[in-house]
Amino acid sequence: xxxxKIRNKKALEQLQAKLTLRLGRKATQIEIxxxxxxxxxxxxxxxxxxxxxxxxxxxxxxxxxxxARNKLKNVIYNEEASFGSRDDKDIYxx
Amino acid sequence: xxxxxxxFLDTGFYLGLCHPKDQHAQESEKILKMLSMGEHGLLYxxxxxxxxxxxxxAVRSNNNVxxxxxxxxxxxxxxxxxxILHFESYLESETWELFKKINTIDLKDSxxxxxxxVSSIVLCQHHQIDQIVSFDPHFDRFLEKIKILRITE
Numbered sequence: 001x002x003x004x005k006i007r008n009k010k011a012l013e014q015l016q017a018k019l020t021l022r023l024g025r026k027a028t029q030i031e032i033x034x035x036x037x038x039x040x041x042x043x044x045x046x047x048x049x050x051x052x053x054x055x056x057x058x059x060x061x062x063x064x065x066x067x068a069r070n071k072l073k074n075v076i077y078n079e080e081a082s083f084g085s086r087d088d089k090d091i092y093x094x
Numbered sequence: 095x096x097x098x099x100x101x102f103l104d105t106g107f108y109l110g111l112c113h114p115k116d117q118h119a120q121e122s123e124k125i126l127k128m129l130s131m132g133e134h135g136l137l138y139x140x141x142x143x144x145x146x147x148x149x150x151x152a153v154r155s156n157n158n159v160x161x162x163x164x165x166x167x168x169x170x171x172x173x174x175x176x177x178i179l180h181f182e183s184y185l186e187s188e189t190w191e192l193f194k195k196i197n198t199i200d201l202k203d204s205x206x207x208x209x210x211x212v213s214s215i216v217l218c219q220h221h222q223i224d225q226i227v228s229f230d231p232h233f234d235r236f237l238e239k240i241k242i243l244r245i246t247e
Binding site: 010082 | 112126132137156161168177
């Protein structure tokens, strides 16, 4: 057995609770993940659609970002610029 | 050791990518290129960071539409770099308790840590994100910072 860290443990626990209610027995988290893999394989195109919505930073994208940013060199930028209200000044102007 | 879990992006990093005259522009550029190698995993930020960075960008650029467009592109557009995590209501009490502990005990006589900063720590804990890109020293005790390796170090 290998160890895989998952990002959203809470979602797995919630899924486990819902399944327990429906099945009348507590499915283990390993069991649930095994079934999720079967589901993912059976719905591969949906999986691709889901994963492709995750933003991926490539070297090309990073270069485009910097190029676009550097075009703004003649735009005024004032790090000391202040807010009108006292509360906003306290929050943002440290 | 190369970690692959994910990185949280703080306000200052986004600001550095919005304007070349920002004090962290050079550092942000180098870190962005480093992150683009993919060794640090996926990138995340939060809706509370968006609240901070949008406001600061508008004020510092004097509401310049081109600078705001650059930011828009980074957060929601074609150049989107991070998944935005939502600070949900169930995290509020946990964040408040940590906020009180940090500011009344750990940082009792120092500059307080903001609620937004504490919310970032809580979000990272919940999503198992153990690295952050930030120029704020407050995070040093809680998350590993992504730093640029300098030849002199």
